[in-house]
Amino acid sequence: MRKPRVIIRTCERYDADRIEILASEALETLGLRPHGKVLIKPNVVASGEFFPHAYTRPEFVEGVARALQARADSTVERIVIGERCGITVPTRYSYREAGYPEMADRIGVELVHFEEVEQVEIQLHHPDRLRDAIYTPRDVAEADFFVNCPKFKAHPWTTVTFSMKNYIGIQDDRHRLIDHDHLLHRKVADLQYVVQPQFIAIDAIIAGEGRMLTPLPFDMGLILFGENQVAFDAVCCHIIGIDPLSVDHIRLAHEEGFGPVSLEDIEVLGDMDIEGARARAKGFKVGRIRVEDYFKGTHIQTYVGPPPAEGDTPLDYCWGGCPGALEEAIEILRVYDKKADDRIPRIHIVFGSYDGEIDAGPGEKVVFLGDCTAFSGTIDGEHVEVKSTYLDRAEYDPRKAVHESVYQKMWKTTWTTWKARNDQVVRIHGCPVSVAEQVLLLCNLTDIDNPYLDPQKSIPFTCCYISSRTRQMIHRLFGKKYLVEGPADRGAARPVQNLPPAGGGDSR
Numbered sequence: 046m047r048k049p050r051v052i053i054r055t056c057e058r059y060d061a062d063r064i065e066i067l068a069s070e071a072l073e074t075l076g077l078r079p080h081g082k083v084l085i086k087p088n089v090v091a092s093g094e095f096f097p098h099a100y101t102r103p104e105f106v107e108g109v110a111r112a113l114q115a116r117a118d119s120t121v122e123r124i125v126i127g128e129r130c131g132i133t134v135p136t137r138y139s140y141r142e143a144g145y146p147e148m149a150d151r152i153g154v155e156l157v158h159f160e161e162v163e164q165v166e167i168q169l170h171h172p173d174r175l176r177d178a179i180y181t182p183r184d185v186a187e188a189d190f191f192v193n194c195p196k197f198k199a200h201p202w203t204t205v206t207f208s209m210k211n212y213i214g215i216q217d218d219r220h221r222l223i224d225h226d227h228l229l230h231r232k233v234a235d236l237q238y239v240v241q242p243q244f245i246a247i248d249a250i251i252a253g254e255g256r257m258l259t260p261l262p263f264d265m266g267l268i269l270f271g272e273n274q275v276a277f278d279a280v281c282c283h284i285i286g287i288d289p290l291s292v293d294h295i296r297l298a299h300e301e302g303f304g305p306v307s308l309e310d311i312e313v314l315g316d317m318d319i320e321g322a323r324a325r326a327k328g329f330k331v332g333r334i335r336v337e338d339y340f341k342g343t344h345i346q347t348y349v350g351p352p353p354a355e356g357d358t359p360l361d362y363c364w365g366g367c368p369g370a371l372e373e374a375i376e377i378l379r380v381y382d383k384k385a386d387d388r389i390p391r392i393h394i395v396f397g398s399y400d401g402e403i404d405a406g407p408g409e410k411v412v413f414l415g416d417c418t419a420f421s422g423t424i425d426g427e428h429v430e431v432k433s434t435y436l437d438r439a440e441y442d443p444r445k446a447v448h449e450s451v452y453q454k455m456w457k458t459t460w461t462t463w464k465a466r467n468d469q470v471v472r473i474h475g476c477p478v479s480v481a482e483q484v485l486l487l488c489n490l491t492d493i494d495n496p497y498l499d500p501q502k503s504i505p506f507t508c509c510y511i512s513s514r515t516r517q518m519i520h521r522l523f524g525k526k527y528l529v530e531g532p533a534d535r536g537a538a539r540p541v542q543n544l545p546p547a548g549g550g551d552s553r
Contacts, residue, residue: 049273053315064108071270081189083124093142103148127157133451133481138509193242197249199332201369212236219446229365230293275304336368350399366477367415374483416476462489
């Protein structure tokens with residue numbers, strides 16, 4: 046069989062004309078012509094002035110989209126750009142802050158907001174799946190030519206986020222958080238069974254290092270193109286000097302036959318070789334730092350116990366859940382408030398089943414974060430008993446998952462902390478407790494202003510929220526419902542009573 050190809054091209058700036066030329070040449074080299082329903086999936090997890098390096102830039106997507114339009118065959122029905130940005134934020138708002146509406150109007154493509162459309166059920170059949178079905182927007186399930194346009198970034202939960210990890214954005218909020226825990230890598234690998242991209246183009250012109258939502262800019266001056274997701278991510282790993290097999294979702298997909306990870310099994314093309322790309326990426330900082338180390342020297346003291354075991358496999362840390370979300374939450378607050386660390390009193394935050402000492406003095410809050418948190422011991426001279434409320438994933442029905450808006454989360458978090466205002470111990474439930482909830486939690490326990498109430502941002506944010514919810518209601522009332530078979534026996538979509546858009550909550 047022919048080796049999968051990855052193309053490395055130099056591109057020093059965000060010039061849509063230059064990007065279109067490079068993407069057109071890559072499509073020709075790979076022998077690809079868009080056909081049928083074409084979907085471009087960028088990474089717009091967060092955007093705007095506070096998150097300038099977190100997203101796939103609109104100039105990048107414009108260049109790729111124009112190349113697709115130029116090479117499209119006669120069967121193309123439409124070319125759309127689809128995304129679900131970060132939890133609780135309307136995708137309309139992230140698109141707006143990133144400049145996507147102007148770009149889409151300029152080139153004549155539609156923007157799809159994945160939380161506003163019907164979610165379809167994809168049945169899974171592979172042996173090690175977390176669930177028998179997974180849920181994704183109809184546009185993803187029915188795409189004939191899927192184009193993945195991720196951002197080259199580090200990630201606190203998964204070390205890196207390249208092409209495969211970008212699939213977290215093909216689910217709405219209520220399904221995205223399911224299994225976003227210590228088995229996040231398995232979830233990402235399961236998502237690969239939904240659809241495989243025909244074309245991949247990653248924005249590595251200015252990469253994002255260290256973090257995911259607030260990454261530091263890293264001038265790499267590269268664009269990579271490819272046709273096989275595992276091979277593509279493996280080359281990205283080799284460029285920054287890490288073993289692809291050390292990134293569990295890449296390893297799992299490789300073991301399940303999605304593609305190779307060794308450079309000997311991948312054909313690398315372009316105007317720069319691997320060694321040249323490595324020189325440009327020298328010093329790139331990845332994510333995946335334990336929370337105890339992350340907050341060392343700050344006013345936040347963290348305590349970590351193991352998450353629930355999976356079968357006979359003991360685990361010592363929840364890489365995909367609450368600890369990483371706390372790291373992202375503090376970085377968001379640091380962006381909004383340069384004195385955020387000074388405004389935080391000494392706080393103690395506990396994760397997992399912890400059986401050590403908690404060194405909290407009088408008046409210092411102790412937060413037990415997440416459903417799986419458990420503790421039995423003494424805090425400031427008082428006996429404290431905290432029991433796990435973790436629900437085994439086998440007992441959780443994704444069809445009954447309910448969407449919570451940021452305003453619901455704001456109210457819930459504020460009410461919980463207000464009730465505990467005179468108590469030393471605060472219990473926060475969730476699996477995981479999302480980044481947004483942890484931002485709100487820290488705001489409620491400190492003097493840091495709530496970024497969701499920023500006067501300059503709250504009006505456009507609320508307008509986008511109302512617009513999004515209105516469209517969710519329209520789709521819920523009048524949209525079609527679909528069931529799509531998994532990859533082993535995937536057939537034409539057929540009408541069923543299935544899940545409504547994200548705004549609807551339970552469907553059964």
